[in-house]
Amino acid sequence: MSRTTRLFDLMQTLRRHRRPVSGTVLADELGVSLRTLYRDIAALKAIGAEVEGEAGLGYVLKPGLLLPPLIFSEEELEAVALGLKWVGKRADDGLAVAAGEALAKVAAVLPGEQRHRLEDSALLIGPGWERPQAVDLQILRQAIRDEQKLEITYRDQQGRRSSRIIWPCAIAFFESTRIVAAWCELREAYRHFRADRIEAAEATGQRYPRRRHVLQKEWLQTLLPCSVTATVYPVPTSSREKEQSKMEQELVFYTNPLSRAGIVHWMLEEVGQPYRMEVLEFGTSMKSPEYLAVNPMGKVPAIRHGDTVVTEAAAICAYLAEAFPQAGLLPSPEARGDYFRWLFFAAGPMEMALSLKHAGFSLTPEHELQFGCGKYETVVETLANAVAGRKYIAGDTFTAADVYVGSHIGWGMQFGTLERRPEFEAYWAGLKDRPANRRSEAFIAEAMAAQAGAGNEQPTTS
Template sequence: MSRTTRLFDLMQCLRHHRRPVSGAVLAEELGISLRTLYRDIAALKAIGADVEGEAGLGYVLKPGMLLPPLMFSEEELEAVALGLKWVEERADEGLAVAAGEALAKVAAVLPGDQRHRLEDSALVIGPGWKRPQSVDLKLLRRAIRDEQKLDIAYRDQLGRHSSRTIWPCAIAFFESTRVVAAWCELRGEFRHFRADRIEGAVMTGQRYPRRRHLLHKEWLQTLLPCSVTAPVYPLSTPRQEKEQSTMEQELIFYTNPWSRAGIVHWMLEEIGVPYRMEVLEYGASMKSPDYLAINPMGKVPAIRHGDIVVTEAAAICAYLADAFPDAGLLPQPAARGDYYRWLFFAAGPLELAISLNSCGVDLTAEQEMQLGCGNVATVVDTLASAVRGRRYIAGDTFTAADVYVGSHIGWGMQFGTLDKRPEFEAYWAGLKDRPAHRRTEASLEVAASP
């Protein structure tokens, strides 16, 4: 290691310690002798670093010290490039422009070989999930910086509208959505507002009564299952804590683009939470011991949500609707009968009858009774009656049952296993252009490209 690099590393170590730190600790962190450390401290002081302290007492770097541009390691360069490019692709227009300018500034002060590595990074940001927003995030960020109250018009997951006065303190950038954390005067507690559901926002010109960093700290305390101190505002309810815990668990989606897993992919896009996709090839990949521990059938789809494993597309859709209620894909209790009925009708009698028919199996009356799926014509007539004149299969809102039933109808008409009846075409026309479904279709096109 060159002496210049060692001095920069020493500066970084000192920056990480806000209180005096002993020479022995610094020497151990840097992997050098104590004698070398004392010489390096003297060298830093000689070039103007404001390092206070002495041997035996400890050292501290006073704030405000600026250094010439640092040399980056290869991984540091990749981290800088990836982070700034993510902001360019995923943040609002103002932050995207700022990220581009910051990346240009970093490149301008790097030596030639490092500048080339920065500009030629092999890490790229894939296509993002675009959600139309009525309110620019720039306005929300400004309200947070200025510690101002906002009057907002908000639409919840059931389409209900309300007017709120909120004290925004943070914006969470998830892969699929943006969430504003704020104290809500209407509810008298901290709430989370999906940015794409904020239909209007006006800065009131009034500062909220606490400094933002204190409000932010109190909000963070509400996310904990318990707190050692009593915050000014109430802690979250058990239901909120359960939902937060659910959101924090890793969600892994095991899939192959050319399979029923497309149903679950659509469902995941609808719920709008981060997930990790594991694409498995047919054959050895799906039959590997690691995956058979997930699904002994050696088939996709499957999900792992924390410690919970769910297989079978219909079961996964039902589970996700229940696990993430904020997505609004579980209907009101009055519509649950139709919801469960048609979700599992499609997973049972419909799929079995159509599969047998596609394989050329002509069932006898006795076999139809034994298998439970009945005559294929009767099954299809029953489904057509269920969707006739209805926008959604259960109640007045889109649900997980529409994801599952709609997928079977859309695919059936596309591949000829279902006739293009007017009932099916009308129902599918109201679903196929949903943004979440379009994103799923776009992913399939990418997978199909050479």
């Protein structure tokens, strides 16, 4: 077996193990000596593989981009080179520089012969049709990434200027021009703007009300020809109609920012569906007949989606992930076991054990038989093992379970109801800076500041 093949096999073996695995186990699986294994792991790290761990502790391969030379055929190399060179010639300056750096990084990990082929490609990019560009495309790309409204000055084909607020969601690169697809507040419809006719663009600092992937889906639907709906295309419409109906139903979020409703707030921001927020006060509007008709417990959070009412934060997260699959918050089928297991572990044993601990209750052996949560120490150890070495709690993608589990871990460490452990801090560090979470946290911070200014104190649970 060649060393290149052996390194590739080692990488594939590490990918199969989601938790740290000892060097002895890896060496046995690959049929090599432990000494050879250590050398091969060092070689993988040298070419960019994010392998964490060390001898005696075990190893785990973090998710990330790794381009080992073995995976490139000649045509794949030509495709990579051609694509990056096209970006260098046709995109804006920022992407052009990034494309050059990416090409250099690819070349750096290739063996000598393949590196020569990459640099000596016979596929060339000819000159394009250059037009003066008043606004750097990087401004437009940043607005799309941040899901921010832009105020632009636009000159149409007749030379007439107008000022508009747009919600940019895509940029199309053509040989002769670049087109920005966006919702236009002036026209109240999706419009296409020639980038070279945008004379000025300034970020408003305001986030547009729907997520970018929702805008893109709506925009693409406006491009479909009428014939798509004709019977010549035998596509079942029942499930599509149901999904569209769900998207059109009003979504109401009952909350108090100083409560567990913050979990649902984060989830709603991840979903990206428009919703109406009703902020309730503890002991007053939360116990009113109107709200008790929604949730007889008189507690938040709760949502009303059309005629459907859902209470309890974990249930709401699970419901929203199912109701709006386009948000991508459900894991793949093979990861559903972990998804439901840890979502409801956090809602059941973890929630109860942390609450009892915080209230000063110490469970006796008899209590442990009666309470479903078990000991606090056992719960913490089980949860730490569940998140150790994992970016997400279920599979390789962010899901609704990460919203719920992550919220409890983040808040627990912040308020001292959950002990700080390296496993918890590493897991939470990968979630806390998600834009949706930051938006929900900003709302909570504003509410706390307002409360402090009023000199009032309210409970932080419900």
